[in-house]
Amino acid sequence: MFIVKYIKDVFGGLKSLLIGMRRTGYYFTHHKEIITEQYPDNRDTLVLADRFKGEVVMPHDENNEHRCTGCTACELACPNATLKVVTKFDITPEGKKKKAIDKLVYHLELCTMCNLCIVACPSDAIVMAQTFEHSVFNRADLTKILNNPGSKIMDGVE
């Protein structure tokens, strides 16, 4: 019947409005739900989510050794040529030539933090760091060399 439907409409509408108002009213009264970070003030205590990806870094251990074999898998995986592997040949103690990296050049200004290089790396040599304060005065500063000077590959990583 028309009248019944009309009245149902009115009360249904009112009820749905009240449900919405209950939700915002809950947020209004529960300030611990606030998710705003007061960034420059809480720089020391800032906790970022695990999924946050800031830039690609190459971890080194205490002996200045990394795990990169120079296989260029990351370079091939990168969709916009952010990584560039420059290889060299080391002479092993047995007198054999062995391929190793000279430099792993990383263009932060091109990187979209897509994580494909990390996934592609067979020896887990590179990871995503959670840094985010990337601004510099000169664009050239955004081109980084990921391996430390004088570093060499860890033993046992092939």
Add this chain to the structure above:
Amino acid sequence: MLLTSAFLIPCSLFKLQKMWSLTDISSAIHNWLNQTFNPTWALIIEMVIAGIAVIGLFAVLGLVLVLMERRVAAWMQIRLGPNRVGPFGLMQSMADTLKLLVKEGMTPDGADKFLFNLAPFIAMMVAMLLMAPIAFAKGFQLWDMNIGVLYISAVSSIMVISILMAGWASNNKYSLMGAMRSGAQIVSYELSAGLSILTIVVLTGSLNITDIINAQADGWWVFKGHIPVIISFVIFIIAVTAETNRAPFDLAEAESELTAGFHTEYSGMKFALFFLAEYINVFIVCAIGATLFLGGWMPFHIGHWEAFNHAMDYIPSSVWFFGKTFFLIFVIMWFRWTFPRLRIDQLLNLEWKYLLPISMFNLLLATAVAILGWHF
């Protein structure tokens, strides 16, 4: 004379507790001025004082309400809101005002310059005129006129003119569309706002604001009048939200569709006047709502509980008035930050198919209640 008998009349009516009140101050000023000057000059000085007081109230209200809106909005959206300027961000609206003051007020080349510059002042003048019959505290009222409620609904209908004027004179398609929408909206929602006000007028039997408040000495209408008054209260709040062009009825501005609607072309102080007028209008409609439904400055009284009523009388009447008004303002802000904007056809459907028939039926119901004496 227009205001002779009207300015700052001490209302003598209800025997409330003898307590510190604004009436004493206003009548003291009135007597002193009349002893010192001749009546004409005393009247002119009183008008100037009233004008300055109203402008001061506007400035304070603008600052407070803008800050309040931003804070309420932030908390409802799980944010913090302004917290950088001054302690707890309290100086934020001061800083905004300063920014607007020093900005250049531009007039577009193709605009009708006279009307373009006139429109914000009309908006402000209407807001000032609406302040006249509002009772801020016991016996503290600029003009206690016979037709208080009718005056308010009459003068507030001029408000739409300033919006139409601004929209047309800007010579901008967004402004014109905003003005058209706003015109259709205000003209239609005025009806249900008027009808819901009439419910209270029927129950009280008077248009006078003082009479309406005094009729609520033994309980506010929203409690005494039960069903019809509660229905008309809900309709009133919805209709005035639409009349003041606030979300969810902000089609006149509709940032996502019309940039800023009728005030797209305005900048600097002229924009600030529109912005201020919006908040003043919100204050005024909430003050009217508080006066009609929640008893204005009348403390919370329950029937014949003498001790309880006496205890309530110790809270000053101005605190009651501003408390109720700000509660209603909060409710309207709550609406704004909860509901999505309506489309124009939904807006007109809501008014013509729901609010208007319901409020007409409700007026009949209220008349029956008033005649049969079914209210408390």
Add this chain to the structure above:
Amino acid sequence: MSGSNIIFYLLAALTLVSALMAVTTRMIFRAAIYLLFSLIGIAGIYFWLQYEFIAAVQIVVYVGGIVVLIIFSIFLTQQAGEQLPKQKLGRQLFAALAAFCGLALVMLQLVQHDFVATANKAIEPTVANIGTQMLGVDEGGYSLPFEVVSMLLLAALIGCIVIALKSKPETT
């Protein structure tokens, strides 16, 4: 001259000057706005006479209703900001003559009619009194004209509905 007189002359000047501007301006939207000011001036005169109810009704009906309607029809029909063409001299003269004749008629009535002070006590123009007079059926009541006017409004309402209901012709 007392303050009261000054206010009256100010209101009268507002009414007359804006009425004159309304008929002389060649921008149609401005004409509507000047008409608005003229009507507000008249409402001000009612306020000055302390007929607050009439003043409020003047604002509700003319300012809130009719002027808004006029502005709406301008919005829907006119190009923004365009000047109207200048009228022919003959038309201007004829319009001035018509206006003058109307004014002369009213003034003649005013001058010839001698206003007799009534001995009856004037009825306070409060809303309650106006209401009882409007619906009064005894002597001095206006019940019949009130009902006739309401019939007129009802007829207008029904007419609007009939026009709005008119279904579009089938296009098949």
